[in-house]
Amino acid sequence: MKLVKPKKFLGQHFLKDLKIAQAIADTVDAYPGLPILEVGPGMGVLTQFLVAKERPVKVVELDFESVAYLRENYPSLENDIIEDDFLKMHLERLFNGNPFVLTGNYPYNISSQIFFKMLDYKELIPCCTGMIQKEVAERIAAGPGSKTYGILSVLIQAWYHVEYLFTVHENVFNPPPKVKSAVIRMTRNNVKELGCDEKLFKQVVKTTFNQRRKTLRNSIKPILGKDCEICSDSLFNKRPEQLSVQEFIDLTNRVEKALSTLSPQPSID
Numbered sequence: 001m002k003l004v005k006p007k008k009f010l011g012q013h014f015l016k017d018l019k020i021a022q023a024i025a026d027t028v029d030a031y032p033g034l035p036i037l038e039v040g041p042g043m044g045v046l047t048q049f050l051v052a053k054e055r056p057v058k059v060v061e062l063d064f065e066s067v068a069y070l071r072e073n074y075p076s077l078e079n080d081i082i083e084d085d086f087l088k089m090h091l092e093r094l095f096n097g098n099p100f101v102l103t104g105n106y107p108y109n110i111s112s113q114i115f116f117k118m119l120d121y122k123e124l125i126p127c128c129t130g131m132i133q134k135e136v137a138e139r140i141a142a143g144p145g146s147k148t149y150g151i152l153s154v155l156i157q158a159w160y161h162v163e164y165l166f167t168v169h170e171n172v173f174n175p176p177p178k179v180k181s182a183v184i185r186m187t188r189n190n191v192k193e194l195g196c197d198e199k200l201f202k203q204v205v206k207t208t209f210n211q212r213r214k215t216l217r218n219s220i221k222p223i224l225g226k227d228c229e230i231c232s233d234s235l236f237n238k239r240p241e242q243l244s245v246q247e248f249i250d251l252t253n254r255v256e257k258a259l260s261t262l263s264p265q266p267s268i269d
Helices: 018-030 047-051 064-073 075-080 091-097 108-120 134-141 151-157 198-209 245-262
Strands: 036-039 057-061 081-083 101-104 127-133 160-168 181-188
Touching: 018 047, 018 101, 018 127, 018 160, 018 181, 036 047, 036 091, 047 057, 047 075, 057 064, 057 075, 064 075, 064 081, 075 081, 108 127, 108 134, 108 151, 127 134, 134 151, 134 160, 134 181, 151 160, 151 198, 151 245, 198 245
Parallel strands: 036 057, 036 101, 057 081, 101 127
Antiparallel strands: 127 181, 160 181
């Protein structure tokens, strides 16, 4: 069967270097024995090394041409090739609801969305590895005080330990992307509960970083309003990139407390 033509609208850049493919596949060994779900296998350059690990492997691919190629060249995966959009899948239906490792050479245009979905299923995904745009990988791994520290950094590091493993250059892809890539691994930390309202935590992180150049005193206003007593605290002189994950948790609790005092009390008839 002829090779699959990379499709720009799907963000496809097919990896050609087998040594790098093997190295990416080996990142899943942090959790030996667990089933593996690969996102965007394309022509199976990574898949071939994953199936060699003799663990249950499923692949999800949206491109019909790639699906046809995989079915012809990986007949052992016939019942484990899922033609679907990963972002719309119900992951609890995979592997009988058991935990699994998520991996792949992720499409650049949806990598952030993939990791937000990972967070929604964090109890099922103790380990996520794979290759993404270098800039996004640096953002995820960044610590407080860094210019690249942002929404992804905080939300992922609240639940996962992040390792930036290695950089991948453009010339090992077809077609070569305009940016460098990187391989990362995220493994669940020991946090079971954040110690704050998780929905509000996400709102606080996203709201403040959406105006990252402003101090918290100003960037928190969409949530607390203009006149809020807690904003007089020295903490609110800081900008969001200066706060650790724990400080964001503490901030969320303070915001929740402030909101409870701002909320109108129910009337009594």
